[in-house]
Amino acid sequence: MSLKKTVLAVAAAAAVLMLPALSQAQEYGVIEVDPYIGQSGSFGWTWYPEYPAQPEANSWRLTTGAQSQWILFEMQDRNYAGDNFENITLNGVRLPWDEYIRGVGDKFDMGPHVRHAEGRVKLLLAANSAYTIEFTATPCRQGCEYGGSGNYQFTPLAAVPEPQTYALMLTGVAALLARRKLQRAPRD
8 A cells, every 4th residue: 555545544544533522622612511420610601782682601411321310500600790590401491490599780889789699400310311401691780791700510419229229129128028927927
């Protein structure tokens, strides 16, 4: 095989191997999270007053394995008071917060009435499934035209036993009860 054909074959193989990495790199704003380990970090958003109907959304992707998982998702605004992120979706469906404190104030407000937004929601993620959580931020009323930032945290909670586990536990309890009944039975 000539040198030219060898170089072309190696280049083609490298391109095929790099396709997943290239497609992943183009997904701006998507954060991959392992629901069994959890993750925390910061996020930012932009909002342009020229396009008020098109705020930029950030998202997290969670993929479960063979076991279902409870997870606690929390967000806290860390920029200017008055920013809010009430609109949150799970796979495109609006999701209500379990607890939500609305942000109050403007960019330069100070004092006891100022409050940063924060929310938390507990989610049950089914086994062998993929989930996308997105939020759309609403900037404070005055002076916050171009975006903000905040912190997020995913905390794994107790794993959910599979139906086979419950069946095995019930079989064991039934066997113990049967044995106890046999031991109590009068012997002739």
